[in-house]
Amino acid sequence: MPGQTLPPHIQGMLSPQAYPHPVDGVELRQTHISYLFFAGDVVYKVKKPLDLGFLDFTTLERRRHFCEEEVRLNRRLCQETYLGVVPVALVGGEVRVDGEGEVIDYAVKMRRLPEEGMMTRLLERNAVTPELLGRLAQRIADFHASSERSDEIDRLGGLEIAMLNWRENFEQSQPYVGRTIHRRQFQEIQTFVDAVAExxxxxxxxxxxxxRARDCHGDxxxxxxxxxxxxxxxxxCIEFNERFRYSDVAADIAFLAMDLEYRGRRDLSDELLGRYLAAALDATLPLVLPFYKCYRAYVRGKVDGFQLDQPEVDEAQKAQAAEAARRYFTLAHAYATQPTPRALIITVGVTGSGKSYLANALAARLGAIVLSSDVVRKRLMGIDPRERRIEPIDTGIYSPEVSERTYRALLDEARPWLERGKPVLLDASFLQRAHRRAALRLANESDAIFLAMECEADESLVWERLSERQGERRVVSDGRWEVYQTQQERREPVDELPIGSHMVVETARPLRAQIDSVLEHLGLAG
Structure with missing residues (x-):
């Protein structure tokens, strides 16, 4: 921030002598609402005395309160990092952090995180792997499942407040139409938002x-x-405004997915969302993802655009901010105009063939509800979907009678969504012609596009996948090697479907390539 004069106590915190522990040097970094002091292995964060409408840090007491809130809320996902709140005091005319004297401010005290582990650094090195994204998706899903619920959270996490936020966004970004967002983009995003609400x-x-409305992360x-x-x-996380934090969990995961796509990593977004859906068992989340991804991209475009009218921002920074804003608004427009055809897509394949992995990620990309036979089967039998049930083949919950009930229930659940014009993805084996024909009839009755995705993988890869699955907790599939062998013996060739309604997907290929091949088959590539 060129030419900025720091407040005296902030200037004082640049001295190594201000700290109660040995410090060789102090590095100051700033955000638009905070000062961050990197002092050895510890980071201290002081809030700027600002009133921006959506936050108010203008008094000492308010800054103390929100420091305490920041520690409390962030310990939910980063327990060991947030060490507490300490006073910034004047002692003998000198600034002392965690000192005993006249308190002039408060700071959040944090353990310094390793730079090499930051996701942004890993992205720069192309080092974000499916395994890391699996850990991250499970962490977020567990957090969402355990986060607080209340009547107030339900109110703020519903559509009414989401639309209030949208109206504010449109009003605040109006001056930037023609500067960072094209008028056509502005109008078409409004049309999309209004159509979703109606x-x-x-x-x-x-x-x-x-x-699904929870006390989320928010950023x-x-x-x-x-x-x-x-x-x-x-x-x-956001500590200063509950309205920004209380939301549908979809708004939380959509932010990270959008961020990855903005960075040019749609492949990682696909991976993250597919793994999150598998962990969260949130069948309808893909239906609202375009709405929330559009919202997150639009807000980022709006905020970056604000810098164009801030006198303290130099011309080079303004040019950079304008370009970033245009990219965010273009991404928001892409979400708003994404085609979502009425379609019924089924998976076909044996256990371990990669059906569910593809189904979840494809559903997230397409904006389709995903219905899993594993989940439906166990729900019909009154069993927790994540409970492992290893039973002899053709017995118990895997008896032919229960399997027939499961396939009927899948189609029954799909029907109302198809009637509402939504894409539906059925994640099941569909190894029998009769089950595939029943799905095709439903698609025809609903005037929906129909596609059977036959998932194929080498036996060695199936063995590897099933072996890994045995050691995993909280997976809904009970597939194992004996099941694979039996299914291979009993599967019926896909030779009864109309031309163009069946494709083979080699699931050894990268996930994004699998998804793109399906979308190309559907005429939705691009």
Whole structure:
């Protein structure tokens, strides 16, 4: 921030002598609302005395309160990093952190995280792997499942407040139409948002009833994530405004997915969302993802655009901010105009063939509800979907009678969504012609596109996948090698479907290539 004069106590915190522990040097970094002091292995964060409408740090007491809130809330996802709140005091005319004297400010005290573990650094080195994303997705899903619920959270996490936020966004970004966002983009995004609100109000209400509104993170981006040997640390959540934090969990995971796509890593977004859906068992989340990804991209474009009218920002920074804003608005527009055809897509394949892995990620990309036979089967039998049930083949919950009930229930659950014009993805084996024909009939009755994705993998890869699955907890599939062998013997060739309604997907290929091949087959590539 060129030419900026620092407040005296902030200037004083640049001295190594201000700290109660040995410090060789102090590095100051700033955000638009905070000062961060990197002092050895510790970081101290002081809030700027600002009133921006959506936050108010203008008094000492308010800054203390929000420091305490920051520690409390961030310990949910980064327990060992947030050490507490310490006073910044004047002692004998000198600034002392955690000193005994006249308190002039407060600071959040944090353990310094390793730079090499930051997700942004890993992205720069192309070192974010599916395994890391699996750990991250599970961490976020577990957090969402355990986060607080209340009537107030349900109110703020519903469609009414989401639309209030959208109206504010449109009003605040109006001066930037023609500067950072094209008028056509502005109008088409408004049209999309209004159409979702009118068409899908019941869907948003359903998600609130299902408990999907939670006390979330609120600012879930790659630069708030650190991978460590002891676990994934997700820090820097929003503490200053409950309206920005109380939301549908979809708004949280959509932020990170959008961030990855903005960085040009749609492949990582696909991987993250697919693994999150598998961990969270949130069938309707893909239906609202375009809405929330559009919202997150739009807000980022709006905020970057604000810098164009701030006198303290130099011309080079303004040019950079304008380009970033245009990219965010273009991404928001892409989400708003993404085609979502009425379609029924089924998987076909034996256990271990990669059906569910593809189904979840494809559903997230396509904006389709995903219905799993593993989940439906266990729900019909009154069993927790994640409970492992190893039973002899053709007995218990895997008897022919229960399997028939499961396939009927899958189609029954798919029907109303198809009637509402939604894409539906059925994640099941569909190894029998009769089951595939029944799905095709439903698609025809619903005037929906139909596609059977036959997932294939070498036997060695199937063996590897099933072996890994045996050691995993909280997976819904009970597939194992004996099941694979039996299914291979009993599977019926896909030779009964109309031309163009069947394709083979080699699941040894990268996930993004699998998804792109399906979308190309559907005429949705691009």
């Amino acid at each position: 068409r899908d109000a019941g869907l948003f209400e359903l998600r609130v009833r299902e408990g 879930l981006r790659a630069d708030a994530i650190c991978f460590q040997d002891e676990g994934v640390c997700i820090f820097d």
